[in-house]
Amino acid sequence: MPLPTIADVFQVVWNWEHPTAGFAKNVMHFRNAGANSAGDLASKIEANIASGQFNSVAEDAQVDVLTIRELDGSSAAFDFTVDIGGGAAGDDPVPATCCLVSLKTALAGKSFRGRTYLPFTAEVSQADGMVTSDVAGMNTAWDLWRLAMTADEWPLVVASYTLESSEDVVALLVETPLATQRRRQSRLR
Numbered sequence: 001m002p003l004p005t006i007a008d009v010f011q012v013v014w015n016w017e018h019p020t021a022g023f024a025k026n027v028m029h030f031r032n033a034g035a036n037s038a039g040d041l042a043s044k045i046e047a048n049i050a051s052g053q054f055n056s057v058a059e060d061a062q063v064d065v066l067t068i069r070e071l072d073g074s075s076a077a078f079d080f081t082v083d084i085g086g087g088a089a090g091d092d093p094v095p096a097t098c099c100l101v102s103l104k105t106a107l108a109g110k111s112f113r114g115r116t117y118l119p120f121t122a123e124v125s126q127a128d129g130m131v132t133s134d135v136a137g138m139n140t141a142w143d144l145w146r147l148a149m150t151a152d153e154w155p156l157v158v159a160s161y162t163l164e165s166s167e168d169v170v171a172l173l174v175e176t177p178l179a180t181q182r183r184r185q186s187r188l189r
């Protein structure tokens with residue numbers, strides 16, 4: 001299925017890797033109506049990472065590459081080298097679970113909500129199906145990152161591929177219950 005054309009929106013694939021647990025991907029979208037490039041977006045994402053944003057993720061997990069494509073119907077995807085890592089020290093990940101970050105827009109409905117599954121939840125960051133990291137601190141860090149991206153003219157958006165539209169994320173919520181992305185399990189086999 002071809003990607004939609006959504007004016008001024010860039011798709012960013014975060015390519016996570018853990019030395020023993022494998023690979024995972026997150027997809028996020030950002031909008032910029034100016035002439036800024038995908039390279040500028042990659043550098044802003046990395047520069048604005050807030051302390052504590054990935055506290056549930058095992059410290060050995062790393063994003064070394066962001067794959068960015070403008071959703072203009074013709075642009076190719078480009079890889080950009082970054083250094084983004086997990087924050088849960090000295091612990092093995094639980095590969096089938098993840099910390100869920102819910103993305104909220106000002107509009108109601110399925111097409112206007114998003115989510116990001118933070119992979120490789122460290123054993124020390126979970127218990128009894130719940131995230132035990134500082135969830136409030138993670139939420140604050142994610143919100144600081146969102147606000148910094150907006151200030152840098154790259155607001156985080158929820159992109160609806162069905163409606164070929166995007167809406168700014170106005171709030172984030174780091175969920176306490178652990179989540180599972182069904183497709184992730186088959187990647188580990």
